[in-house]
Amino acid sequence: MSPRGVPMTDVRRQLFDAAERVLVREGPGALSGRAVTREAGCATGLLYNHFPDFDEFLAEFVLDRVRPTADRLALLPGRAGAGTVSGNLTDGATLLLEPTPLALTNLVRARPPLLHRMHTVAREEMPELHAGEAAFADYLDAEKALGRVAADTDAEAVALALVGAVHQLLLSHPVDEPDLRGRIERVVTVLIKGLATAE
Structure with missing residues (x-):
C-alpha cells in the first residue's frame, strides 16, 4: 500500500531500507524498481513519485x-596511541568487508x-567514497604525531595502497573465506613494515 501523506523522508527511508535488503540478500542483479517496491510493501509507482x-x-x-561506514571510519584517527598500529588499520579495513559496504561496492x-x-x-x-583513504591517512598522521609511526611516512600513499589491496581481495577472493581478515592483517603488516616505531 502506498503510504500517501507520509513525509518524503520517510518514503525515501522505506525505499532505501528495502533496496538494501534486496541488494544484500540477492545481489545487484536482483535490484529493480519492482523488486524494491515489492520488498517495501508499497505501490510500484511510489518510487517514481520521488525519483x-x-x-x-x-x-x-x-x-x-x-x-x-564513512562515519565509522572517521573514528579511526581517534584510536591513535591505543592498541597497535597494525591492529587499528586492520580493524578499519575490515569495515569495508561488512555486508552493506560490500554489497554497495x-x-x-x-x-x-x-x-x-x-x-x-x-x-x-562525495567524500564518503574516499572515506577509507582519508581515515587511514589521518590515522597514520595522528600516529606520526605520537611517534608510533616514522615521521617520513607518506600516509596518503600507504592509505591508498591499503584500500587498493582490500578492493583486490574483494575481487579475487570469496567474502566468506575464513581467513580473509588474516589476509588483510598480512597486507597491513607488509605495508607498515619499517614504518611503525612502537608496536
Whole structure:
C-alpha cells in the first residue's frame, strides 16, 4: 500500500531500507524498481513519485548508505596511541568487508554508469567514497604525531595502497573465506613494515 501523506523522508527511508535488503540478500542483479517496491510493501509507482528514474534512485541510495561506514571510519584517527598500529588499520579495513559496504561496492561495479550519476546527484566530491583513504591517512598522521609511526611516512600513499589491496581481495577472493581478515592483517603488516616505531 502506498503510504500517501507520509513525509518524503520517510518514503525515501522505506525505499532505501528495502533496496538494501534486496541488494544484500540477492545481489545487484536482483535490484529493480519492482523488486524494491515489492520488498517495501508499497505501490510500484511510489518510487517514481520521488525519483525521476531508477538510476537516480540507485545513485541517492548508494550515497545514503555509504555514510554510516564513512562515519565509522572517521573514528579511526581517534584510536591513535591505543592498541597497535597494525591492529587499528586492520580493524578499519575490515569495515569495508561488512555486508552493506560490500554489497554497495558490488552494485557500483555491476553498473559502471552509476558512479557518474552519483557525481551528478551529489554535485560535489562525495567524500564518503574516499572515506577509507582519508581515515587511514589521518590515522597514520595522528600516529606520526605520537611517534608510533616514522615521521617520513607518506600516509596518503600507504592509505591508498591499503584500500587498493582490500578492493583486490574483494575481487579475487570469496567474502566468506575464513581467513580473509588474516589476509588483510598480512597486507597491513607488509605495508607498515619499517614504518611503525612502537608496536
